[in-house]
Amino acid sequence: MGSPLLLHLLRWKYKAGGRKLRRGGAVSVAGKREDRRRDRQGPRKDGKAKKLKDLMIKSDNKICADCGAPDPKWASATIGVFLCLKCGDVHRALGADISKVLSVTLDDWSDSDIDSMLEVGGNSYANSIYEAFLPRDHPKPKPDSTMEYRTKFIRAKYETQDFLKPSLRISSRSSFKSTTSTKSVDSSFSSTSRKDVSEDTREFVGELNITVVKGTNLAVRDMLTSDPYVVLSLGAQRDQTTVKPSDLNPVWNEVLKISVPRNHGPLKLEVYDHDTFSADDIMGEAEIDLQPMITAVMAFGDTSRLGDMQIGRWFMTKDNALVKDSTVNVVGGKVKQEVHLKLQNVESGELELELEWVPI
Numbered sequence: 169m170g171s172p173l174l175l176h177l178l179r180w181k182y183k184a185g186g187r188k189l190r191r192g193g194a195v196s197v198a199g200k201r202e203d204r205r206r207d208r209q210g211p212r213k214d215g216k217a218k219k220l221k222d223l224m225i226k227s228d229n230k231i232c233a234d235c236g237a238p239d240p241k242w243a244s245a246t247i248g249v250f251l252c253l254k255c256g257d258v259h260r261a262l263g264a265d266i267s268k269v270l271s272v273t274l275d276d277w278s279d280s281d282i283d284s285m286l287e288v289g290g291n292s293y294a295n296s297i298y299e300a301f302l303p304r305d306h307p308k309p310k311p312d313s314t315m316e317y318r319t320k321f322i323r324a325k326y327e328t329q330d331f332l333k334p335s336l337r338i339s340s341r342s343s344f345k346s347t348t349s350t351k352s353v354d355s356s357f358s359s360t361s362r363k364d365v366s367e368d369t370r371e372f373v374g375e376l377n378i379t380v381v382k383g384t385n386l387a388v389r390d391m392l393t394s395d396p397y398v399v400l401s402l403g404a405q406r407d408q409t410t411v412k413p414s415d416l417n418p419v420w421n422e423v424l425k426i427s428v429p430r431n432h433g434p435l436k437l438e439v440y441d442h443d444t445f446s447a448d449d450i451m452g453e454a455e456i457d458l459q460p461m462i463t464a465v466m467a468f469g470d471t472s473r474l475g476d477m478q479i480g481r482w483f484m485t486k487d488n489a490l491v492k493d494s495t496v497n498v499v500g501g502k503v504k505q506e507v508h509l510k511l512q513n514v515e516s517g518e519l520e521l522e523l524e525w526v527p528i
């Protein structure tokens with residue numbers, strides 16, 4: 169039951185968002201067609217296998233999803249996570265209906281196995297769901313943890329799904345009003361309202377103060393210039409800056425506020441050109457992965473008495489919009505992260521932000 173749950177959640181969530189999010193290894197229509205052609209012809213040379221490799225090299229997938237051991241060589245195709253040898257063995261014992269374990273180098277992956285991996289997007293997305301309610305007194309196993317503790321944790325995480333948001337747990341008869349019984353979990357994703365699943369507004373884990381610092385070399389949308397403003401959104405929440413008239417290098421220094429629910433996707437950023445007489449034109453977009461910051465916040469707990477230090481990092485990869493690695497730091501007791509983005513799907517433009525975590 170592990171995989172269908174998460175896959176259905178993801179599929180439903182992104183559909184509800186209006187368009188599918190680009191995650192690691194964006195799949196172009198041409199690419200898909202080419203894969204199909206290759207499949208007919210025999211073994212894949214690159215195609216989908218390459219997309220799986222691209223996913224593997226994302227920073228969150230370079231450590232085991234369950235115990236953090238480096239360089240995982242196994243994956244659960246049904247759950248969508250990368251695993252070390254020891255955790256892979258535990259997964260195998262759960263049975264292939266819960267976790268289908270494949271070697272990332274040796275086994276012959278089917279198209280649907282690879283599609284599942286690509287759709288979940290790897291460890292941080294899967295963990296943001298499966299570990300959303302991981303209690304503080306139930307630490308994850310470490311690379312050298314005993315098989316006994318490892319097994320206990322992995323069973324709780326995927327088999328009984330103890331750390332999942334209560335309304336999604338298959339084993340609970342929760343007080344949640346929607347149709348969350350064992351059999352109707354799948355259908356509930358297509359019938360419940362958006363708020364019920366993708367964003368439980370009663371379950372915020374914190375808030376973000378996001379300073380939109382400045383834009384550089386933004387795209388021209390009117391005759392010679394643009395009137396840019398920035399929109400940030402997370403699920404149904406949305407906040408935006410003021411419009412800077414005729415400015416391709418605008419300095420905003422404006423603070424936008426977003427609450428972060430337990431189940432959250434990436435923070436979306438869009439830049440628009442304000443147009444008085446017609447619809448505003450898009451001037452680029454980017455996605456901000458909040459997982460590195462939230463993982464660091466959860467790991468370090470109360471940072472108010474900590475000295476200045478680095479506690480996390482969102483790595484620049486060719487799959488994300490970062491101009492450079494973005495570090496998560498404790499500064500004066502507060503958790504902050506500077507993010508320098510290259511706007512996507514536009515001819516030019518960069519944007520600088522500073523995220524500050526506000527515990528609730």
Ligand SMILES: [Zn+2]
Pocket residue numbers: 232233234235236237251252253254255256311
């Ligand atoms: Zn492991």
